[in-house]
Amino acid sequence: MSVKERITVSGNNLVEKVKELVHQGNIRRVRLVYEEKALIDIPLSVGAPAAAVVVLVAPLLAALVAIAALVKECTLEIEKIEETDENKD
16 A cells, blocks of 8 residues: 655755655655646555666656756655555565
8 A cells, every 4th residue: 555745845956856755665656746847756565675766767856957957846645655564574
């Protein structure tokens, strides 16, 4: 089961926040929303090593740098995998 949450970040902190989310490992998808329009959608592979995901997402992170330079504030929609009792064992 997945859980969605929205957080607002400034353009200066955008790339660092996305990197932080990637390293958490339980994130399925990150979507960047600006003025209620999805600018970029980053699907992440659950269970893949964080280092591998960062390498695969590197071109998208470059795009995020360009977007961060243009926006003052944006919203990240995060889809997390919720751990159930079955997944914890």
